[in-house]
Every structure is written in C-alpha cells, then in structure tokens.
Amino acid sequence: MEEELKAILKEAFGDSSSDSDGELPEDQPERFQVNDSSDGMVKPHSIFGDTHIWEPIKEINGLWICSDFLSADQQSTLLSAIEKEGYLSGASHNQAMRFGDLPPWAIELSQHIRENVLLSGYFSDYMDLARRDSGKEKCLFPPELLWREPLFNQLIVNIYQPGEGICAHVDLMRFEDGIAIISLESSCVMHFSRVGAEVSDLEPPAKIPVLLTPGSVILMWGEARYMWKHEINRKPGFQNWEGREIEQKRRTSVTLRKLCQTE
Numbered sequence: 335m336e337e338e339l340k341a342i343l344k345e346a347f348g349d350s351s352s353d354s355d356g357e358l359p360e361d362q363p364e365r366f367q368v369n370d371s372s373d374g375m376v377k378p379h380s381i382f383g384d385t386h387i388w389e390p391i392k393e394i395n396g397l398w399i400c401s402d403f404l405s406a407d408q409q410s411t412l413l414s415a416i417e418k419e420g421y422l423s424g425a426s427h428n429q430a431m432r433f434g435d436l437p438p439w440a441i442e443l444s445q446h447i448r449e450n451v452l453l454s455g456y457f458s459d460y461m462d463l464a465r466r467d468s469g470k471e472k473c474l475f476p477p478e479l480l481w482r483e484p485l486f487n488q489l490i491v492n493i494y495q496p497g498e499g500i501c502a503h504v505d506l507m508r509f510e511d512g513i514a515i516i517s518l519e520s521s522c523v524m525h526f527s528r529v530g531a532e533v534s535d536l537e538p539p540a541k542i543p544v545l546l547t548p549g550s551v552i553l554m555w556g557e558a559r560y561m562w563k564h565e566i567n568r569k570p571g572f573q574n575w576e577g578r579e580i581e582q583k584r585r586t587s588v589t590l591r592k593l594c595q596t597e
C-alpha cells in the first residue's frame with residue numbers, strides 16, 4: 335500500500351517525494367507539510383496561494399468540512415449551471431437526481447474536490463498516520479476513495495425552502511463510502527447522531543451540530559458515513575448557532591456519491 339501511494343505521489347508531484355530506501359524522506363517539500371498545528375486543521379501551503387482549509391469535526395471520525403471551498407463567484411456560476419439544466423424549474427421540483435454520466439459542472443465539482451484534498455497535503459498526513467499504524471480513520475480522505483474512477487457518478491440537487499429539511503438518516507448502502515455535500519445560497523445546521531444511540535440511551539441522543547455555510551463542502555467517509563446519521567431540522571427552534579437562531583432562507587445542496595458496482 336505504501337509503495338502504491340508513493341508511486342501516485344511521484345506521478346502527481348514529481349520525484350521529490352520519493353526516495354531510494356523505501357522510507358519516506360523526512361524533509362518533504364514544504365507544501366506537503368501540513369497539519370502540524372495544534373487545532374488539527376489542515377492548512378495547504380500551495381505555491382498557488384490556495385487558502386482552502388479543511389477542518390475535522392473532532393467528535394466524528396471521517397467528517398471534514400472545507401468552509402471556503404467555493405468563492406462567491408463560483409457559487410453563482412454553479413447555481414446558474416444547475417438552473418440551466420432546467421430540471422429544477424417549476425414550483426413542485428425540489429429534488430433532482432442524476433446517475434451515471436454527470437453533467438459537466440458536476441464533473442468539474444468532483445475534480446475540484448479531488449484537487450482540494452490533494453492540495454491540503456493530506457498525503458504526508460496519511461503516510462504519517464499509516465507509518466504509526468494508528469489513526470488512519472483520522473485522515474481527511476483515504477487514497478483508495480480519492481483515486482477511484484469516477485470519484486462520483488451520482489448526484490442529487492436538493493432545494494429547501496425555509497422550514498424544510500431532511501430527517502435523520504444514513505445514506506443508502508447502494509452508495510459506496512465517501513460522500514460529498516456542497517451547500518449553496520444560505521447556511522443551515524446539520525446535526526449528526528450516532529446510529530443506535532436512540533435505543534441504547536435513556537437520555538436523548540447527543541447531537542453534534544455542524545454549520546454548513548454557502549460555498550462549503552463536507553466529506554463523509556468511514557464512521558461518519560456508516561455509524562452516524564445526519565439530519566437538517568429546520569422546524570422553529572432547531573437551527574441555532576452560537577446562541578442565535580439562524581435566519582432561514584432558501585438553501586440548495588449538491589450531494590455527490592458513487593453507486594456500488596452491481597455484478
């Protein structure tokens with residue numbers, strides 16, 4: 335596995351990240367050296383000056399958010415591309431699905447996700463975790479998911495009017511691990527609760543709130559994808575962040591997933 339990763343690194347970034355004796359070099363190029371801060375954030379040091387920051391949701395392994403994933407311009411471009419598709423026109427349409435060949439904007443979005451994960455320098459991070467043989471579940475996105483082809487082949491666009499949300503659920507098993515959700519137009523709080531917590535506890539299950547701002551993306555894999563439910567409750571009183579109730583507006587989200595292969 336380590337060899338395979340190094341080969342990928344070499345191909346993507348040239349020779350500097352590989353060495354001859356099978357060990358990872360201690361002095362990797364600066365742009366790969368990340369995640370040494372105590373807050374656990376992954377800060378890219380790209381030569382292109384990228385500012386994307388991936389933050390882990392500490393309570394939930396496999397759940398990461400990049401709040402500045404899309405600029406304001408990119409968000410409007412994406413929204414108009416979605417609108418142009420036409421499949422969301424008409425008041426009754428609040429959800430559209432695509433399987434297989436994704437529209438160009440969704441392919442671009444997938445590529446943007448892959449690039450951003452790569453730019454985070456997560457490889458050195460992953461190798462570090464792998465070398466210590468502990469805590470791989472703490473990595474941003476495992477290489478076997480990041481390099482699968484295609485990264486995603488199913489998409490859902492959801493449009494929520496104020497008051498509308500989505501009940502607590504684990505995404506269907508017909509989808510592989512590794513799911514991305516992009517938020518557009520307005521913020522909401524998504525709550526995560528452990529699968530089974532509702533029956534095993536006398537107390538109401540603890541819910542971990544995550545603020546999804548417009549232009550953000552979350553990645554869910556492993557425990558976050560299989561052991562936690564996610565929900566958006568937009569009934570009055572549930573959308574609180576930092577002591578304030580969020581003003582509800584229309585929200586659009588794009589969920590990207592990969593269908594399990596059926597043979």
Ligand SMILES: O=C(O)CCC(=O)C(=O)O
Pocket residue numbers: 490492500505515564587588589
């Ligand atoms: O709209 C969202 O942010 C969540 C959508 C979702 O959970 C789903 O489509 O399975």
Ligand SMILES: [Fe+2]
Pocket residue numbers: 503504505564
């Ligand atoms: Fe979901």
